[in-house]
Amino acid sequence: MAVKKLWRCNVCNDIHYGIKGPEVCPTCGAKNAFMLIDYPEAKKVIIDRGDRLDQVDQLLEVWERFAEGKPFRLNPDAEFVKTLARGELENQRNHGLKYCPCRITTGNLEEDLDLICPCNFFIQPVYRETGECWCGLFVGRK
């Protein structure tokens, strides 16, 4: 698999992590403006303004937005969803990333990146069979 690299828009400093930079900058609309940069530059360009997604309500909002217009929706069981949100925040505090509480990390970061929620659940056998993602956070619209 091709290795992802870092790219910066020379017009607005939008940062992209991927095999190649976007032809049109999604932030400012400039064309063919992305050039290859390195990790230290990217880290400096992204200014930490202190924004964090570390509250249950914030996660619920992000998940709702993610499910908009999709063939799945957020599980209507509010308590179920909040338990998952609390678990992800615990995992972020203890293990560094919002890993799915119904998975477990392998210790290999590249492999574990697949366990960050929302994961790519469309490829999971359980999603094909039941219309739900592994942990049940997202369920099919009926």
Added chain:
Amino acid sequence: MSEQGGRLIFFWGRECPHCAKLHPVVDEVSEELVKAGGQGITQLEVWHSDENAKLMRSYGDVLKRACGGSLGVPSLYNERTKKALCGMRTTKQQILDLAKE
């Protein structure tokens, strides 16, 4: 107390809702196994114990297959037969079969 190497283990996560739902079923099967003179089910939480997570990873090949690709909870592993069950749809009968095989 079950001996390491011959246990039936229930791996679960504290914030995993499916694990919470399966817990009473596992308790019930465990009690039945003990009443029948056998070993109960060893319950190990994996997100808040590095030791338990490490043990689960050591059975990773079998568990990943049972979970459909990646390690997941709730899951059960029989150390004697090296067979596993994984996921929210695990039934009481499946757990009994896994224990008795």
